[in-house]
Amino acid sequence: MKDYQLIIFDWDGTLMDSAAKIVSCMQLAAQQCDVPVPDAQAVGNIIGISLRPAIQILFDTQDEQLTDALFEGYKAAYLEKDITPCPLFEGTLELLTTLRQRDKTLAVATGKARRGLDRAWKNTQTGHFFTTSRTACEAASKPSSDMLEQILSETGISACDAIMIGDTVFDMQMAEQIGMDRLAVSYGVHDSDRLAAHNPVAIVNTVSEMRPILLPR
Incomplete structure (x- = not known):
């Protein structure tokens, strides 16, 4: 791995x-x-x-x-x-904490607007985990690879040393276009069959299942 x-x-x-x-x-x-x-x-x-x-x-x-x-x-x-709650998925804080402790560079690529992501970070107290991010305000919409290319350019890290994690085929497609590995999650909005068509390294059913893939040793 x-x-x-x-x-x-x-x-x-x-x-x-x-x-x-x-x-x-x-x-x-x-x-x-x-x-x-x-x-x-x-x-x-x-x-x-x-x-x-x-x-x-x-x-x-x-x-x-x-x-x-x-x-x-x-x-x-x-x-x-609307008052529908938006909690973090179980295990998210633990995973982000561990990844940062292991000196991983973390980023977000989202279709949200910048104000929306900043609001979500403030409400969940998670913004400090991420080195950078790209939103709909700074880049072309998914499935364009623009967000990922900007993140790679800013961090100076190559696509072969990076992975995109998401719940939609748009996330898979944007990474696929530039030869970046991708990890699919089955608990979001697109089902496993659709995600599997884009050859992710794995499809996980919970946040905690990401850990052995992202921290192989």
Whole structure:
């Protein structure tokens, strides 16, 4: 097993159990904009993509006015209306602590906006674990490899010494494009069969199962 120097995590559905809140907020936005309300599976299929392109895919629209309205409706629901909790997955703090103690460089590549990630870090007191991060505000949306390429450039670590961890095919695709190893988690929004199609080094069912892969010795 490879001893990775740089470990890059997706956020929603990988470290934070936020899928239910994302679904609820997207449904609230649809209701507010008087468009058909998507079901949980449909919303799950676009989690991981940056918000604006995700909305356009989910609602099959290129109408900028509708996209703007859904975008603002989603943000308002997330910040002000919806109270669905977003805990870290069990074992996350322990894993991050151990990885940092072993001098691993940790990063986040997420479809969240910068303010959203900063808010999540503040609420969970986890920001100090990460050397760097890229969000929808600084890079092209997944499945583009732009986020990963920026992180590699900033850290000076090569793709062969890094691994991307995520719960969606978008996470797998972005790493696959640049020959970076990828680790899939089955407890997020995309099922194991879809993730397996992108040849991850493994598919884990819990956060704790990552440990022997990320810390092989």
